[in-house]
Amino acid sequence: MKNTSVKFIFITGGVVSSLGKGLASASLGALLQARGYIVKLRKLDPYLNVDPGTMSPYQHGECYVTDDGAETDLDLGHYERFTGVPAKKSDNITTGKIYSNVIANERRGDYLGATIQVIPHVTDAIKEYILSDINGEDFILCEIGGTVGDIESLPFIEAIRQLRNELGLSQTCFLHVTLLPYIKTAGELKTKPTQHSVKELQGMGIQPDILLCRTENVIPNEQKAKIALFCNLKSETVIEALDCSSIYEVPISYHLQGLDLQICKYFNLDLSQKPDLSRWNKINQIQNSSDGNVNIGIVGKYTSMIDAYKSLIEAINHGGLANNAKVKIKWIDSEELENENSDLTNIFKDINGVIVPGGFGERGSEGKINAINFVRINKIPFLGICFGMQMAVLEFARNVLNLKDASSSEFGVTTLPLVGLLTEWQSKSGLEKRNKDSDLGGTMRLGAYDCKLLEKSFVKSIYKKEIISERHRHRYEVNNKFILDFEKNGLIFSGMSPDNSLPEILEIPMHPWFVGVQFHPELKSKPFDPHPLFSSLIEASLKKSRLL
Numbered sequence: 001m002k003n004t005s006v007k008f009i010f011i012t013g014g015v016v017s018s019l020g021k022g023l024a025s026a027s028l029g030a031l032l033q034a035r036g037y038i039v040k041l042r043k044l045d046p047y048l049n050v051d052p053g054t055m056s057p058y059q060h061g062e063c064y065v066t067d068d069g070a071e072t073d074l075d076l077g078h079y080e081r082f083t084g085v086p087a088k089k090s091d092n093i094t095t096g097k098i099y100s101n102v103i104a105n106e107r108r109g110d111y112l113g114a115t116i117q118v119i120p121h122v123t124d125a126i127k128e129y130i131l132s133d134i135n136g137e138d139f140i141l142c143e144i145g146g147t148v149g150d151i152e153s154l155p156f157i158e159a160i161r162q163l164r165n166e167l168g169l170s171q172t173c174f175l176h177v178t179l180l181p182y183i184k185t186a187g188e189l190k191t192k193p194t195q196h197s198v199k200e201l202q203g204m205g206i207q208p209d210i211l212l213c214r215t216e217n218v219i220p221n222e223q224k225a226k227i228a229l230f231c232n233l234k235s236e237t238v239i240e241a242l243d244c245s246s247i248y249e250v251p252i253s254y255h256l257q258g259l260d261l262q263i264c265k266y267f268n269l270d271l272s273q274k275p276d277l278s279r280w281n282k283i284n285q286i287q288n289s290s291d292g293n294v295n296i297g298i299v300g301k302y303t304s305m306i307d308a309y310k311s312l313i314e315a316i317n318h319g320g321l322a323n324n325a326k327v328k329i330k331w332i333d334s335e336e337l338e339n340e341n342s343d344l345t346n347i348f349k350d351i352n353g354v355i356v357p358g359g360f361g362e363r364g365s366e367g368k369i370n371a372i373n374f375v376r377i378n379k380i381p382f383l384g385i386c387f388g389m390q391m392a393v394l395e396f397a398r399n400v401l402n403l404k405d406a407s408s409s410e411f412g413v414t415t416l417p418l419v420g421l422l423t424e425w426q427s428k429s430g431l432e433k434r435n436k437d438s439d440l441g442g443t444m445r446l447g448a449y450d451c452k453l454l455e456k457s458f459v460k461s462i463y464k465k466e467i468i469s470e471r472h473r474h475r476y477e478v479n480n481k482f483i484l485d486f487e488k489n490g491l492i493f494s495g496m497s498p499d500n501s502l503p504e505i506l507e508i509p510m511h512p513w514f515v516g517v518q519f520h521p522e523l524k525s526k527p528f529d530p531h532p533l534f535s536s537l538i539e540a541s542l543k544k545s546r547l548l
């Protein structure tokens with residue numbers, strides 16, 4: 001049966017990319033939640049990859065992983081952090097995914113001899129995705145990736161145009177995010193690019209209902225009126241989206257400009273109830289009043305592309321919020337730690353805590369091992385995430401167990417694979433099997449898995465739970481044959497898969513804070529619910545900073 005109460009908000013972007021459409025969508029989701037509505041956010045990506053899992057982090061930033069094991073666009077991370085609603089596989093679709101389904105249907109003969117075309121077959125498949133897996137939500141916010149005018153996004157724009165026609169005004173709203181550049185020499189905000197991008201949309205049959213205008217300066221009323229006049233809108237639906245100093249100020253800033261009010265007016269919703277923004281006010285109040293300062297070093301290889309560590313950066317900030325502290329991140333390129341003359345004492349001199357995050361491939365790995373050796377010996381708080389945990393295992397094996405050839409099979413053939421290719425494991429859908437020739441896309445150990453914490457361990461005191469669930473994305477795993485050797489020498493595996501076969505967490509009890517995790521805790525941290533590992537790491541680093 002057709003659901004006639006759910007409302008769709010389609011978010012498009014114009015003028016330039018990197019407008020912060022993802023954050024705008026996430027903030028609008030949070031504002032509608034604050035008004036008591038149930039929301040779901042979705043991202044429609046026009047590129048031809050089936051998912052971003054095989055893309056280089058240099059090109060596409062972080063790959064966000066959902067509980068149900070999808071490798072998705074990093075905007076889904078914003079959606080989850082702002083709304084707390086766990087993202088799902090069905091919340092991110094790409095042209096690649098749509099076309100592979102359409103072509104698979106064609107090969108099966110499902111189209112009964114028809115000529116397969118972008119309209120209607122591809123657009124139908126897009127609409128089907130948009131309308132699928134809706135379970136009682138009041139609003140579905142669908143962000144269209146890319147910029148209006150891109151060739152790739154045409155079928156998506158066409159699909160939402162058709163949906164407006166099919167579902168009507170009362171169930172669909174078009175929100176267009178644009179940019180008003182400030183031209184210094186003229187001393188003015190320019191509206192022309194916005195006018196052009198709206199014209200472009202209108203040419204495709206879409207009249208935006210609300211414009212969200214990104215700007216560095218306040219938009220004078222005359223400029224709003226001018227945009228409204230040229231773009232066929234009322235002035236109050238031209239909303240100013242001023243740059244904010246923190247992303248967590250965005251919901252309140254957009255609220256003050258009337259974004260959620262205009263959406264509610266558009267859909268004729270009850271306006272008597274004021275939104276409950278206490279959660280966001282509290283976060284901003286902590287941010288503005290934090291008095292501690294702490295420096296966290298991130299030793300990685302994508303340090304020139306910080307979008308590759310989006311969730312990590314946010315989780316660290318959440319750890320700061322939990323401790324009323326401002327966290328400064330210092331980026332350390334792991335390759336710079338590989339040189340024999342690298343002066344680690346100097347590089348780490350004002351660092352209070354270190355994270356070696358996830359990563360792939362051998363390049364930079366020796367530098368990460370050197371960093372871990374330094375923090376282990378110098379008792380600097382350390383969190384190793386996924387690849388970071390695997391490198392902590394190699395460091396300890398080489399320097400404490402004296403297994404000098406300890407390596408990972410990710411780096412090529414080795415006689416001592418302390419970290420090896422995961423060929424079999426139990427997932428919720430049964431036994432998973434892989435070998436070295438498996439496809440690269442979508443074949444890692446992905447999504448949420450339970451982990452059992454050791455009684456009386458340090459991590460158990462942090463999580464205050466026996467069984468935790470965390471998200472994974474890796475192909476290699478710590479070799480469990482060496483567990484006893486590690487434990488005899490002071491490194492224990494305090495978290496294991498429920499069947500005891502996979503080491504998931506390590507810790508060094510004699511170190512003030514040394515933890516390695518095979519999963520990605522950063523993916524589940526929220527500003528209003530900081531992840532316990534990050535809160536605890538920042539607390540320990542703050543203590544360290546006070547000792548320096």
Ligand code: GLN
Nearest residue numbers: 358359386387474475476
């Ligand atoms: N490259 C490692 C693996 O595949 C670690 C992956 C990661 O850090 N996410 O196991």
